[in-house]
Amino acid sequence: MANTENEDVAVENDVIKAASEWSDEEPTKKSNKSSWLSRSIVVSSSSASRRINELEQQVKQLAKRPNVFELDDAEITALAGEDAATLIRAAKSKAQSVLVEAEKLAQGIRETSAAQLAATKEENAKLIEEANKEVNDLRAETEKYVKDLRNRAQTEYDASDKEAKRIVSTATGEANTILENAKAEELRITSDASKRAEELLTRTRSEAQAEAKRLIDEAQAERKRVIENVETQRDAAAKVASEAAKVRRSLASSSTLLRQALDDALAVATDLEQKTQAVADKTQSVKDSI
Numbered sequence: 001m002a003n004t005e006n007e008d009v010a011v012e013n014d015v016i017k018a019a020s021e022w023s024d025e026e027p028t029k030k031s032n033k034s035s036w037l038s039r040s041i042v043v044s045s046s047s048a049s050r051r052i053n054e055l056e057q058q059v060k061q062l063a064k065r066p067n068v069f070e071l072d073d074a075e076i077t078a079l080a081g082e083d084a085a086t087l088i089r090a091a092k093s094k095a096q097s098v099l100v101e102a103e104k105l106a107q108g109i110r111e112t113s114a115a116q117l118a119a120t121k122e123e124n125a126k127l128i129e130e131a132n133k134e135v136n137d138l139r140a141e142t143e144k145y146v147k148d149l150r151n152r153a154q155t156e157y158d159a160s161d162k163e164a165k166r167i168v169s170t171a172t173g174e175a176n177t178i179l180e181n182a183k184a185e186e187l188r189i190t191s192d193a194s195k196r197a198e199e200l201l202t203r204t205r206s207e208a209q210a211e212a213k214r215l216i217d218e219a220q221a222e223r224k225r226v227i228e229n230v231e232t233q234r235d236a237a238a239k240v241a242s243e244a245a246k247v248r249r250s251l252a253s254s255s256t257l258l259r260q261a262l263d264d265a266l267a268v269a270t271d272l273e274q275k276t277q278a279v280a281d282k283t284q285s286v287k288d289s290i
Helices: 002-023 030-063 073-080 082-157 161-289
Strands: none
Touching: 082 161
């Protein structure tokens, strides 16, 4: 940036110097006005033309400068300076580190979710195992009770067949009732265990999804902030390039105006020289006639 500003100042100074080379000359002798005017015009036109050509070459060189977004780190450092290059590299590095950190967070969320899901499955398996154990215990107790009833009925059968039949019928009814109750209790316990397992699984999924969404939102916000900083620096660079283009256009316009002014001055000087020569010829003719 400093080199560009120095070159622009040098170009402006060259334009001012070229314009002043013709206008600053003064005649040293009034008696030789005609010859002085012709000589000064020739010298000024040649110098101005040479200076205009130099300015045009400088404008072409400015127009050939590369775009700042097409340069690598070394070229950016050479043109913009170490500070600007450091800022650009820091912005790139920051964006890359944010993406890497977001990937690490996402991996951690996946691992945590997998661990929670495994723990939930293990807990559900334990609940089902406990329920099955309770059902088996109830079934064993029921079978033992029925067996006791049958043994007692069989023992009293010899004493009274009618009483034995009644006892057997009663025992069978009670046994059926107990079995039905046991089955109902088994279904209730199984249903409660399944419902509890589903609630735990749903709650774990919801918590994991909420945490994952929060971390992803934070990562996206950080990435957006980094992108905005990079776009701000890019807009500043584009503004500098636009100002340089304005300077180039201004120099081209000044060169055209200067050339036109020199051509007009040359035409006026030529006309004055012709008129002066005509007056001199007329004066000489009058002298000759006298």
